Amino acid sequence: MTFTTYLSAQLVDFVEVYKKYFKKTYSTCIVLAICLLVCIALFVRFGSEGSSIHYKQFSILGYFLLRFSEGSNYDLVDLSKLIFIFMVSIFSISISRFENSDLDSAEKKSITGNISSADIAPLIFILVLTSGIDYGLTKIYGIYELKLSAFSVWACGIILQMRIYIPFFLFSIMIYQLRMERYPKITFKKIFFLFVTLWLFNEFTIEMAQFVRAQIFRFILIPYGNANTYIEESLLALPLIAFWFLGFHSAMNSSLRLLDEPSKTGNPEEDEVEETEKEMEEDGGTFQVDEPQ
Numbered sequence: 001m002t003f004t005t006y007l008s009a010q011l012v013d014f015v016e017v018y019k020k021y022f023k024k025t026y027s028t029c030i031v032l033a034i035c036l037l038v039c040i041a042l043f044v045r046f047g048s049e050g051s052s053i054h055y056k057q058f059s060i061l062g063y064f065l066l067r068f069s070e071g072s073n074y075d076l077v078d079l080s081k082l083i084f085i086f087m088v089s090i091f092s093i094s095i096s097r098f099e100n101s102d103l104d105s106a107e108k109k110s111i112t113g114n115i116s117s118a119d120i121a122p123l124i125f126i127l128v129l130t131s132g133i134d135y136g137l138t139k140i141y142g143i144y145e146l147k148l149s150a151f152s153v154w155a156c157g158i159i160l161q162m163r164i165y166i167p168f169f170l171f172s173i174m175i176y177q178l179r180m181e182r183y184p185k186i187t188f189k190k191i192f193f194l195f196v197t198l199w200l201f202n203e204f205t206i207e208m209a210q211f212v213r214a215q216i217f218r219f220i221l222i223p224y225g226n227a228n229t230y231i232e233e234s235l236l237a238l239p240l241i242a243f244w245f246l247g248f249h250s251a252m253n254s255s256l257r258l259l260d261e262p263s264k265t266g267n268p269e270e271d272e273v274e275e276t277e278k279e280m281e282e283d284g285g286t287f288q289v290d291e292p293q
Contacts, residue, residue, distance in 0.1 A: 010254060079131060089252070140159060
């Protein structure tokens with residue numbers, strides 16, 4: 001699969017996932033978002049006060065977006081995004097089980113009723129593993145931060161990216177294994193394509209959060225003036241965080257699956273032609289491919 005074909009397929013998957021599951025799962029996503037914000041609130045309450053550069057935030061959403069402590073310091077709040085990815089993984093497996101069910105639609109379990117302890121246990125293992133990796137990378141970051149060299153600056157940037165995306169990679173692989181009952185064949189191409197997808201949607205969520213907070217939340221909170229709106233803004237963030245669940249589900253669940261789909265003809269361009277012909281036939285239209293002269 002070429003890079004452009006992959007991006008096109010991934011974009012279609014994003015749209016189809018939201019179109020198919022948004023109304024069915026949004027209430028569940030709201031519940032998961034509430035659980036996430038409760039976890040972050042507990043991390044803030046029982047964390048080491050003053051150890052995090054982001055300890056005093058505008059709302060709980062701030063800890064979700066800017067979760068890293070300063071230097072080699074590590075605080076419970078740093079686990080916020082890991083807990084989010086863990087919840088997305090559970091949500092993703094549940095949807096995948098629903099999609100793969102052989103039962104008729106009327107006999108299928110609800111989307112949220114397709115998860116079992118056998119699915120959650122491996123995800124908990126990945127959560128513990130990524131937490132340990134995150135802590136170790138924090139300590140390595142602290143070592144390089146003390147050195148005032150160009151290489152150290154570069155190394156700190158790489159470590160920061162590793163802290164963000166290693167959990168995404170590991171949870172994506174585990175989601176694939178639980179869904180397909182086999183581990184994916186990892187290649188540089190698959191890692192690169194998966195990274196691009198995760199980076200695009202992760203950056204989209206950050207830009208979206210900053211825009212919504214600046215233009216919508218602040219407008220809604222104008223009557224409060226300069227008063228502390230920590231609780232109000234945290235509650236306003238719930239629908240926003242809930243909206244992201246399906247997007248990260250698509251990014252983490254579909255990327256490796258799309259790359260593992262076998263080519264029907266051995267030629268990606270011919271596959272696209274066949275797929276287009278099929279869609280035209282389903283729509284009752286006609287499709288004609290010019291024969292080479």
